[in-house]
Amino acid sequence: MLNGLELSALTAALPRITNELQGTTFVWVGSAYALSGTACIPLSGGLAQLFGRRAVFLGALLIMALGSALCGAAQSMNFLIAGRAVQGLGAGAIISIVAIITSDLVPLSDRGFINGLITIGWAVISGAGPLIGGGLAQSGHWRWIFYLNIPFCGVAAVIMLLFLRVRTPPGSVAEKLRRVDWIGNTLVIAATASCVIALTWSGIQHPWNSASVLVPFILGLMGLVGFIAYEATVAKHPLVRIFPLSVSFINRNGLLTVSQVPFILMSTRTSFSGYAQIFIMPIVLLGIILAYLAISAVGMGILITTTFFPVLAPLPISENAAALSYYMFLRNFAQVWGVTIGGAVLQNELRKRMPADFLVQFPEGVAVAYTIIPLIPSLEEPLKSEVRVAFADSLKVVWEVLTGIAGLGLISCIGMKALPLHTDVDRDWALQNGKNDAKERYEPSEK
Structure with missing residues (x-):
C-alpha cells in the first residue's frame, strides 16, 4: 500500500514538481526508483533468509522513511532523484519481504484469498493516490506526497514489532555476512543498473542506435547472463535457483x-x-x-x-x-x-x-x-x-x-502444467506461539 500510494500520487503531481524544481531529467524520478528497487530485491531475499524476516523488513521501512524525507526536502531535481533512489531500496525490499512473509504464514492452497485482499488494498490506495497527489500539487504542497510515507512506515514498524514474532536464524553477524553471495549480488546489481540506464536513455536522451544506449544495454545483458551462469554453477550460497x-x-x-x-x-x-x-x-x-x-x-x-x-x-x-x-x-x-x-x-x-x-x-x-x-x-x-x-x-x-x-x-x-498446490508451510519460519516455542533450536528444513 505504501508503494501504491506513493507511486500513483507522484505520477499525478510530477508535472508540477518538474516545473517547480526546474529540471529536465524528470524521467529519472521514476527510473532511479525502479533501478535501485529492482537491483536490490535478490539481496533483500538473501538477507531475510540469513537475518530473519522481521529485521530486514524493519530495515526496509527505515530506508523507505529516510528516502521519503530526502525527497520531501529536495530543492533540486538531482536531489529528488537521489532521494528516489534511496526510496527504491526500501520499496524493493518491502515488496519482496511481504511476499516472503505471506508464503511463510499461508499455505499456497489458501493464498488466492490473501492475494486478493492484498491486491484490493493496493488497488484502492492506488486509485486514491492520483486524487491525493493532484490535490497536494494543486495547492502547492507536493512535498507531503513524500512526507506522508513517514507516519505510514512508523505504523507498519510498530505492527511488525508487536505481531510478527518469527524465528531468527542463529549465528553471529560475521558468520551470516560470510554466507551472503556478494559476487552474485554485485553481478546482478551492476547488470540491472546498466540495462535500466540504457532503457531510460533510449529514445528520450539518446537514439536507440547510439553508443550511449547500446553499450550499457549490451553490457547489462552480458552481465545478466554471467549472473545466471555463476548462480547455476559456481555460487556456494546462490541467491536464486x-x-x-x-x-x-x-x-x-x-x-x-x-x-x-x-x-x-x-x-x-x-x-x-x-x-x-x-x-x-x-x-x-x-x-x-x-x-x-x-x-x-x-x-x-x-x-x-x-x-x-x-x-x-x-x-x-x-x-x-x-x-x-x-x-x-x-x-x-x-x-x-x-x-x-x-x-x-x-x-x-x-x-x-x-x-x-x-x-x-x-x-x-x-x-x-x-x-x-x-x-x-x-x-x-x-x-x-x-x-x-x-x-x-x-x-x-x-x-x-x-x-x-x-x-x-x-x-x-x-x-503450463497443472500441479497440486502445497497445503502446508515451512515450519522453520512459522510464528512463535510461546516461550517454549521461541526457545526451540532453529534447524534448517530438509523439505
Whole structure:
C-alpha cells in the first residue's frame, strides 16, 4: 500500500514538481526508483533468509522513511532523484519481504484469498493516490506526497514489532555476512543498473542506435547472463535457483508489460483531461473508454494475484524465499521493460505526428513536452487541436503494440502444467506461539 500510494500520487503531481524544481531529467524520478528497487530485491531475499524476516523488513521501512524525507526536502531535481533512489531500496525490499512473509504464514492452497485482499488494498490506495497527489500539487504542497510515507512506515514498524514474532536464524553477524553471495549480488546489481540506464536513455536522451544506449544495454545483458551462469554453477550460497523459474521470466516479461499501460496512460493524462476541457467529451464516449479500461484492469488484477502459483507450485516450500525474491526481481525488471517499450513507441509516434510549430517551442525534444502537457489547453487553435490529435493517435499505436505483447504472453502460457498446490508451510519460519516455542533450536528444513 505504501508503494501504491506513493507511486500513483507522484505520477499525478510530477508535472508540477518538474516545473517547480526546474529540471529536465524528470524521467529519472521514476527510473532511479525502479533501478535501485529492482537491483536490490535478490539481496533483500538473501538477507531475510540469513537475518530473519522481521529485521530486514524493519530495515526496509527505515530506508523507505529516510528516502521519503530526502525527497520531501529536495530543492533540486538531482536531489529528488537521489532521494528516489534511496526510496527504491526500501520499496524493493518491502515488496519482496511481504511476499516472503505471506508464503511463510499461508499455505499456497489458501493464498488466492490473501492475494486478493492484498491486491484490493493496493488497488484502492492506488486509485486514491492520483486524487491525493493532484490535490497536494494543486495547492502547492507536493512535498507531503513524500512526507506522508513517514507516519505510514512508523505504523507498519510498530505492527511488525508487536505481531510478527518469527524465528531468527542463529549465528553471529560475521558468520551470516560470510554466507551472503556478494559476487552474485554485485553481478546482478551492476547488470540491472546498466540495462535500466540504457532503457531510460533510449529514445528520450539518446537514439536507440547510439553508443550511449547500446553499450550499457549490451553490457547489462552480458552481465545478466554471467549472473545466471555463476548462480547455476559456481555460487556456494546462490541467491536464486535459476532453472526452475525460467518459464516465469518469459511470462512476466510478456505479461507485466501490459500491466504498465495505466502508467503510460497517466503519464499523458492531461491530454485526456484536455479532451474533456477542449472537446467537452460526450458522456457516452467517456463511458466506452472507462469500460475498455475496466476490462483491461480485470485482466491485470488476475495476473497480479495468480502468477505466484505457477512459480511456487513446482518447488519445495523450503525454496519459497529464494523463489519469491527472484520472481519479484523478474517482475520489477519486466515492468521497466514495459514502461520503456510503451514510452519508446509513444516517443517515436509523437516525433512523427507532433506539429512542427509545437516542436519549435521546445528545442530539447518531445520528451520535454511531457512537462508542459498541462499547458496544452492554453495553446491557440489550430495548434491546440493538432497537438491533441497527435497524442491521441500516438496512444492508439501504444495500445496496438501492447496488445501484441499480451498475445505473446498468452502463447507462453499454453504449455503450463497443472500441479497440486502445497497445503502446508515451512515450519522453520512459522510464528512463535510461546516461550517454549521461541526457545526451540532453529534447524534448517530438509523439505
